Amino acid sequence: MFYLMKVVKRNGDLEDYNPEKVVKSLKNSGVSESTINKILQTIKDKRFDSISTDKLYKIVYQLVKKLENKYNASIYSLKQAIMRLGPDGYTFEDYIAKIFAGEGFKVKTKQVYESNCITHELDVVGDDFFVECKYHNSGGITSGIKDVMYSHARFLDLKDACKNKGYHFRKLWVATNTKFSDECIDYGKYWGLKLMSWKYDGKNSLSYIIDTKHYFPVTLLPSVGREVFSLLSRKNILLITEVRDKSDEELKSIGLSADEVAKLRTDCDNIIEAAKKIEKINGGKK
Amino acid sequence: MFYLMKVVKRNGDLEDYNPEKVVKSLKNSGVSESTINKILQTIKDKRFDSISTDKLYKIVYQLVKKLENKYNASIYSLKQAIMRLGPDGYTFEDYIAKIFAGEGFKVKTKQVYESNCITHELDVVGDDFFVECKYHNSGGITSGIKDVMYSHARFLDLKDACKNKGYHFRKLWVATNTKFSDECIDYGKYWGLKLMSWKYDGKNSLSYIIDTKHYFPVTLLPSVGREVFSLLSRKNILLITEVRDKSDEELKSIGLSADEVAKLRTDCDNIIEAAKKIEKINGGKK
Numbered sequence: 305m306f307y308l309m310k311v312v313k314r315n316g317d318l319e320d321y322n323p324e325k326v327v328k329s330l331k332n333s334g335v336s337e338s339t340i341n342k343i344l345q346t347i348k349d350k351r352f353d354s355i356s357t358d359k360l361y362k363i364v365y366q367l368v369k370k371l372e373n374k375y376n377a378s379i380y381s382l383k384q385a386i387m388r389l390g391p392d393g394y395t396f397e398d399y400i401a402k403i404f405a406g407e408g409f410k411v412k413t414k415q416v417y418e419s420n421c422i423t424h425e426l427d428v429v430g431d432d433f434f435v436e437c438k439y440h441n442s443g444g445i446t447s448g449i450k451d452v453m454y455s456h457a458r459f460l461d462l463k464d465a466c467k468n469k470g471y472h473f474r475k476l477w478v479a480t481n482t483k484f485s486d487e488c489i490d491y492g493k494y495w496g497l498k499l500m501s502w503k504y505d506g507k508n509s510l511s512y513i514i515d516t517k518h519y520f521p522v523t524l525l526p527s528v529g530r531e532v533f534s535l536l537s538r539k540n541i542l543l544i545t546e547v548r549d550k551s552d553e554e555l556k557s558i559g560l561s562a563d564e565v566a567k568l569r570t571d572c573d574n575i576i577e578a579a580k581k582i583e584k585i586n587g588g589k590k
Numbered sequence: 591m592f593y594l595m596k597v598v599k600r601n602g603d604l605e606d607y608n609p610e611k612v613v614k615s616l617k618n619s620g621v622s623e624s625t626i627n628k629i630l631q632t633i634k635d636k637r638f639d640s641i642s643t644d645k646l647y648k649i650v651y652q653l654v655k656k657l658e659n660k661y662n663a664s665i666y667s668l669k670q671a672i673m674r675l676g677p678d679g680y681t682f683e684d685y686i687a688k689i690f691a692g693e694g695f696k697v698k699t700k701q702v703y704e705s706n707c708i709t710h711e712l713d714v715v716g717d718d719f720f721v722e723c724k725y726h727n728s729g730g731i732t733s734g735i736k737d738v739m740y741s742h743a744r745f746l747d748l749k750d751a752c753k754n755k756g757y758h759f760r761k762l763w764v765a766t767n768t769k770f771s772d773e774c775i776d777y778g779k780y781w782g783l784k785l786m787s788w789k790y791d792g793k794n795s796l797s798y799i800i801d802t803k804h805y806f807p808v809t810l811l812p813s814v815g816r817e818v819f820s821l822l823s824r825k826n827i828l829l830i831t832e833v834r835d836k837s838d839e840e841l842k843s844i845g846l847s848a849d850e851v852a853k854l855r856t857d858c859d860n861i862i863e864a865a866k867k868i869e870k871i872n873g874g875k876k
Contacts, residue, residue, distance in 0.1 A: 419780075420780055421776045421777050421779070421780030421781070422735065422773045422776050422777050422780075423773070449708065450736075450740050453739075453740050453743035453744065453747070454736050454739050454740045454743065456743050457739035457740065457742050457743040457746075458739065460743075460746070461739070461777070461781075487708045487709070490707045490708050491707050491708050491747070493707070494705075494706055494707030494708075495707070495747075
């Protein structure tokens with residue numbers, strides 16, 4: 305009966321349930337072979353006619369937490385952890401800046417540039433590029449052509465002004481935590497824009513970069529609830545590796561209790577360890 | 591005490607009440623000197639500390655209706671009549687197309703054009719230009735830079751494709767029934783875009799063109815309520831002159847009763863007559 309099960313995507317489209325997709329995301333999250341098999345069997349046994357991607361995700365997440373451990377479940381929930389960088393888009397911009405910085409670029413956030421006619425506030429600026437960030441706090445929202453074309457017009461306006469201003473822009477990145485519509489991708493390819501979305505473009509995709517380079521957001525840590533996140537993000541501490549590199553005193557000085565610091569510490573170590581294990585297992589296979 | 595009165599603009603700014611502005615708009619609507627004086631005196635007597643532009647407009651409108659006649663009051667309410675072309679922006683696009691057609695351009699609405707990468711549906715297309723329409727159903731909303739830059743990016747994308755497609759675009763108009771932000775105007779000037787808004791740019795402004803060329807919308811007619819408007823707009827009859835040029839039979843054939851046709855007819859004649867009188871009085875003064 306397996307082949308009858310359908311998955312309802314966020315845009316309302318139906319597609320056949322594909323266990324391979326579940327297997328892939330579970331392997332990426334370091335879940336063991338035996339747990340994966342148990343999870344597939346559980347889904348099979350439930351004999352759904354159809355299920356939403358959200359519901360399917362929640363079932364799998366709970367099973368990983370129960371059958372494997374909470375750190376692998378956290379890594380499995382990466383996309384949701386990025387959503388929790390909201391509610392507005394500012395923290396996502398800072399987070400994207402950290403990824404570019406981690407990749408060796410000198411970047412600044414929220415920079416004001418004058419073109420020959422107007423003023424632009426840019427989300428993330430590197431030496432010869434800038435990044436426009438489109439954050440959505442729900443997975444169903446696709447970044448549309450209007451956003452991408454507006455960003456492109458800003459790029460052209462600033463590129464035009466490079467001649468007589470003290471800056472130069474050669475590339476435009478548009479980064480989103482969800483996905484781009486097909487016409488965004490067609491438009492971006494034609495005009496040479498760099499598009500970074502959750503899954504698009506293989507090794508340039510946000511999920512791939514975070515997974516492989518361990519740019520894990522602090523919202524991945526089980527001990528980071530709304531309040532702890534608020535204290536961390538106020539100090540622009542957004543990556544798990546940044547938490548790890550702070551001393552207990554530094555963490556206490558931002559308003560965290562000794563108990564919260566201890567929990568953070570344990571969670572950080574465990575996530576980093578889990579990520580290293582995954583890397584070992586999947587190393588070279590991606 | 592007169593000079594103390596303040597007007598609260600829709601964006602919340604306060605400015606001194608300026609009777610000259612009221613006089614100008616009343617003269618444009620063909621209101622007689624004696625009525626204008628009575629209106630100014632009535633406002634003076636009310637001794638407001640402050641009043642919103644909306645409230646001030648309503649008071650003046652009611653006074654024109656009472657002291658002068660309902661056709662001058664209609665002409666005075668032109669901006670509101672344009673708003674009533676809503677609730678969505680499609681009728682406004684058709685209306686803008688009629689203005690361009692009236693000015694001698696061959697135009698089509700809702701045309702699909704392929705660029706080298708994506709498909710654009712354009713609101714109004716002429717021989718070598720297209721018009722992007724930004725309709726707002728409330729006077730407080732300003733068309734912002736994002737809309738104008740997106741339109742510009744569309745223009746550049748289509749201009750780029752002119753080389754190998756069977757069309758050519760040399761100009762972009764962006765038309766709105768409210769106003770553009772200052773940065774839209776700066777951007778538009780620098781990049782050579784044609785901006786048409788309610789008041790901006792003298793003889794190119796929407797209000798000036800409508801007033802002087804009598805592109806009065808049918809929503810200006812006292813007898814055109816929601817239902818009559820719906821019947822007329824379904825047949826793309828949007829100008830008062832178009833109603834005038836139809837026979838009674840044609841108007842009945844679209845679903846109007848004999849009584850409604852008679853009222854329409856009277857209203858049309860009276861508005862056109864009032865407009866001609868205004869033209870005579872103000873001729874050459876604008």
